[in-house]
Amino acid sequence: MSKTILVVDDEEVVVDITKKKLMQDGFSVIGVNDGEAAIEVLKQGLVDLIILDVEMPKMNGYTFIAERKKIAGAENIPIIVLTAYDSMEPIFKRHGIKGYLQKPATFQELRDKINAVLAGQYDLG
Secondary structure: OOOEEEEEOOOHHHHHHHHHHHHHOOOEEEEEOOHHHHHHHHHHOOOOEEEEOOOOOOOOHHHHHHHHOOOOOHHHOOEEEEEOOOOOHHHHHHOOOOEEEEOOOOHHHHHHHHHHHHOOOOOOO
């Protein structure tokens, strides 16, 4: 059974490209452009992993992290933060984030991080 990844980024091109590449790797992918839409996805069903941007309209990544903990079952879904900000690892670690990549990251770096997190090999959290 294929794993479902939720990609949350306000840059539509990032969502589209990431979604296409991940689908080529055999994942099911849901892409949204803000934290509010991502919360609605989590309420609807099962997601195995979240790739999350920090700066987004309506609901930023930090607020999303807090809000997702209020949804039964969603609080344990691992998150990989993909952001342009550097030196954020201590903050992400405090929030239980399982992986962190700074933009621009290559797709191979993202693929490696996804595979590690899905295998339970976290570099944060």
